[in-house]
Amino acid sequence: MTDSATRVAIYGPGAMGLHITRLLYERGVPIVAAITRPGSDKVGKDLGTLAGLPPLGVPVRCDAEETLAETAPDAVAVAVDTYLNQAMYDIYATIVRAGANVLTLAEEMLYPFPTSGARARRLDELAKRHGVTVTGTGHxxxxxxxxxxxxxxxxxxxxxxxxxxxxxxxxxxxxxxxxxxxxxxxxxxxxxxxxxxxxxxxxxxxxxxxxxxxxxxxxxxxxxxxxxxxxxxxxxxxxxxxxxxxxxxxxxxxxxxxxxxxxxxxxxxxxxxxxxxxxxxxxxxxxxxxxxxxxxxxxMTRDTTCTTLINRIPDVVRAEPGLVTVDRLPQLRYQASLGKASPGRASAG
Amino acid sequence: MTDSATRVAIYGPGAMGLHITRLLYERGVPIVAAITRPGSDKVGKDLGTLAGLPPLGVPVRCDAEETLAETAPDAVAVAVDTYLNQAMYDIYATIVRAGANVLTLAEEMLYPFPTSGARARRLDELAKRHGVTVTGTGHxxxxxxxxxxxxxxxxxxxxxxxxxxxxxxxxxxxxxxxxxxxxxxxxxxxxxxxxxxxxxxxxxxxxxxxxxxxxxxxxxxxxxxxxxxxxxxxxxxxxxxxxxxxxxxxxxxxxxxxxxxxxxxxxxxxxxxxxxxxxxxxxxxxxxxxxxxxxxxxxMTRDTTCTTLINRIPDVVRAEPGLVTVDRLPQLRYQASLGKASPGRASAG
Missing domain, CATH: 3.30.360 (Dihydrodipicolinate Reductase; domain 2)
Known part of the structure; x- marks a missing residue:
């Protein structure tokens, strides 16, 4: 991979996922894939079109494993559901097994250990094994x-x-x-x-x-x-x-x-x-x-939720592997060079 | 040294140095020395008494090298002057050569490289040689x-x-x-x-x-x-x-x-x-x-200047050696256990 910019996928092209899409597009971050649940009427539509942008050549797909294997994103922005239930665990695990870092807006994922400890620890171990980072962020x-x-x-x-x-x-x-x-x-x-x-x-x-x-x-x-x-x-x-x-x-x-x-x-x-x-x-x-x-x-909470996730991309890509909560990331900051240069570990992904 | 609490000295028992003294005393941080300039009428007086506290058994002295050698503080809180002029360089260098970390309220020391680059680089090298950290902090x-x-x-x-x-x-x-x-x-x-x-x-x-x-x-x-x-x-x-x-x-x-x-x-x-x-x-x-x-x-800027310096003590004691500006320290936080346990590297000092 000679392209040094971090390549991002969207998991969950709903209201928040499409807002993240628009913001990533504006900042020049390559968006390489979009994934939704099987049966969604968004399957097959272009992510850009859904987001009110020019077509991005990124069809929304529901075969997560195949999509991730073919497109090899460095990081996946997940905006699906709040809690670390079994369905959400499966989504994160699929991304982790594909070797991509996860940034999720799921509120419980900001610090899931006290409330969903068993699944959080399992996800932490899985992420460590695959050398990627899973982080819950947002406003x-x-x-x-x-x-x-x-x-x-x-x-x-x-x-x-x-x-x-x-x-x-x-x-x-x-x-x-x-x-x-x-x-x-x-x-x-x-x-x-x-x-x-x-x-x-x-x-x-x-x-x-x-x-x-x-x-x-x-x-x-x-x-x-x-x-x-x-x-x-x-x-x-x-x-x-x-x-x-x-x-x-x-x-x-x-x-x-x-x-x-x-x-x-x-x-x-x-x-x-x-x-x-x-x-x-x-x-x-x-x-x-x-x-x-x-x-x-x-x-502007809706904006700041999405912009915070986006500014966290370099931190998460660079972080040590595992389920890494935000208290273990560097101090949050504006990432002026996002979409322009590699934040580091991405090239190994 | 079996005592695990970080031992602090005050350099400059003026308004700010005495306020830091009161705050450290309240938090149970051992204050082991006080240093002022030769000729000051504070020489020989007890630091606690000057600060309106019970006597601390810490006389204000003006022989910096001897005082630091005898009392071996882990960190020295400096509240003397704003700029990294030659006199202030000499103060920091004396502390660094004694193997103690420096936290200073001097405003220019928050980021001295653009304005006093030669002295800042010299101090950075000296601190690295002596394995200690020099940081400008405050409000x-x-x-x-x-x-x-x-x-x-x-x-x-x-x-x-x-x-x-x-x-x-x-x-x-x-x-x-x-x-x-x-x-x-x-x-x-x-x-x-x-x-x-x-x-x-x-x-x-x-x-x-x-x-x-x-x-x-x-x-x-x-x-x-x-x-x-x-x-x-x-x-x-x-x-x-x-x-x-x-x-x-x-x-x-x-x-x-x-x-x-x-x-x-x-x-x-x-x-x-x-x-x-x-x-x-x-x-x-x-x-x-x-x-x-x-x-x-x-x-309360006067308070927050001193409390910030105090909450930075564990960060500075743990930081890599050199003149380390606050952008390279961990995110600022309240240090609940200050005065109760060692923050780490101090025992090597």
Whole structure:
């Protein structure tokens, strides 16, 4: 392979996968393959056309093994599902066995060891055997982990580190809207919440990543969840319908991770359908001495999720093999030369 | 040495050195020596007493070589002067030759290669020969470099990265107040500014560190400087006098560092005597796509300068030998176990 630029494949050409496609195309990163599930009506269509770009000569395929073997990407951007369930494990394992690095937006993959430990360890071993790296990244990598760790680096004493943020369900497509229980009734939501089916929250995973980044030893996690109810009828673009007054626009998860060092990490995350005029924010406060404050206003979460993954490509390609969480990567930064030069280890892939 | 905690010495028991002393004492870090210049009226006094603490059994001494040889600190916190002039080089070299790591608040030392290249390279070689690390850190490490690099890590395109911040001269003692031309007339200030004596600004140094952290290639630097004039009489604690209306409270430096990648880095830093009710802030905006924003309100710059240095101790003790700038250290973080356990390489010191 004489071409020195990192060659990327898209796994999951949904809302996020197509946004990553557009951003990679703009930055001149070669996109060599696109993979979806068998039976998808996207199979056979050109990835560029689906993304609203000129045709890229990259047909969406559903034969993952063959596609990866034929196209030999250095890195695969995965935007399929949140949790490290068996189906997602199989997707990551297929990519790893093909010798490609994995960057995934799956929230649990930011730090999957506490919640899906057996599969995470299996994936870590598999990636080590194949000499590639698997990393979960996205908005939370920079805004919930990196910035917060640096902020806390100016603390003399640290009692709590508390984040409050909100994101717009309409930026992330119907799968995420359903996960946020948009259009549920309060009763339905309460029933779901009381049941045993509650999965680990995004916030809990992020707090584990933050604890690792700060070097704190995680103890007991707690989650409190409250519905966010529509005060009037609000249109939901992700579901293509109006949400009636009294039904859910989404919900707030407040996660607390107690640590053995006595520092409580807290994240209160509201994912809901926005009304006109609302914008994402991300605000953190570290109590202790001195009190430390950080706020990001008008955050474009959908963009920053995808751009963070893209700026992480060189870090992941260069990282040691295994399931490497973001606390073990170099400090996040803008990659000015992406698409222009090799980040290193790629040429061996 | 069976004691595994990192043993620290203070070089320069002025306002900042004594603040570092108090913070280290609180965190249980052993303080083993204190050094000042010959002729200082602090010689012979107990460092703890000078810092408003119980006596520490650490007399301030002015025989640096002998003190370092007898007390064998792992790391020396230096808070003496801003620039890497010959006198400061001699201080760092004395510490390095004694086999101790150096953490300094000297602003130019955050990234001294562009402005004091010959001395910086000499110090780098000396530190490598002696197996120790010399690092300039402080508030700017986290707030002007680390946070900004992580923020820019969610950019798709980056045109400018612009910081605006202010700090209170009264937090830093008389040496800094004189550097900020507090109590000068506008004419005196204009004369100084027009003359050849202008030294590199803090901002220029910070922009070079930021460029290194983001991986950008620095080009031409520019500095514009404007006086900040008292609108009424303002008391200045650092100089112990009132600043009359029309005289300088300080000044604003606006630095621009053009980079070969086409990204302009800008920092506008106002250091002045504050009026009642004013507080430090630190605000950054990255233009390009998407626009990225970060703001720290009510920043306690005097504290964060010292706490950042303290949280950097384990990083510097563990770092490779040489003059290692903060862009080459791990991501800044809170060090919960400081004063409790060895960070590693110290035992070889």
């Amino acid at each position: 939370q990598d920079g805004y919930w982990v990196g910035l917060v760790s640096v902020l806390a680096g100016s603390a003399q004493t640290l009692h709590t580190v508390e984040g409050e943020l909100s994101w717009n369900v309409d930026d992330f497509g119907p799968a995420v809207a359903r996960q946020q229980h948009v259009d549920s009734t309060v009763a339905e939501f309460g029933e779901w919440l009381a049941g045993a089916a509650r999965k680990p929250t995004f916030g809990r995973t992020a707090l584990h990543a933050l604890a690792a980044a700060i070097g704190l030893t995680p103890g007991r996690p707690e989650t409190r969840t409250t519905p966010f109810v529509a005060a009037r009828t609000i249109p939901c673009a992700a579901l293509g319908k109006d949400i009636a007054q009294g039904r859910l626009l989404g919900y707030t998860d407040t996660d607390i991770l107690h640590t053995e060092e006595g520092v409580d990490l807290v994240i209160s995350s509201t994912g809901k359908v926005y009304e006109a005029g609302e914008a994402d924010f991300n605000e953190w406060r570290a109590t202790g001495r001195p009190t430390l404050r950080l706020r990001n206003d008008r955050v | 700017q490490d986290g707030y002007w470099v680390g946070l900004v690099s992580v923020l820019a890590g969610s950019a798709q395109t980056l045109h400018t990265v612009e910081g605006e911040l202010s700090w209170n001269v009264d937090d830093f003692g008389p040496a800094v107040a004189r550097q900020q031309h507090v109590d000068s007339t506008v004419a005196e200030f204009g004369e100084w500014l027009a003359g050849a004596a202008r030294k590199p600004t803090f901002g220029r140094t910070a922009l070079h560190a930021l460029a290194a952290a983001i991986g950008l290639t620095p080009g031409r630097p520019e500095t514009r400087t404007t006086p900040f004039v008292a609108a009424r009489t303002i008391p200045c604690a650092a100089l112990g006098k009132d600043i009359a209306q029309g005289r300088l409270l300080g000044y604003t430096d606006t630095d621009i560092l053009h980079t070969e990648e086409g990204v302009d880095l800008v920092i506008s830093s106002t250091g002045k005597v504050y009026e009642a009710g004013e507080a430090d802030f630190n605000e950054w905006r990255a233009t390009g796509r998407p626009t990225l924003r970060l703001r720290n309100d009510r920043v």
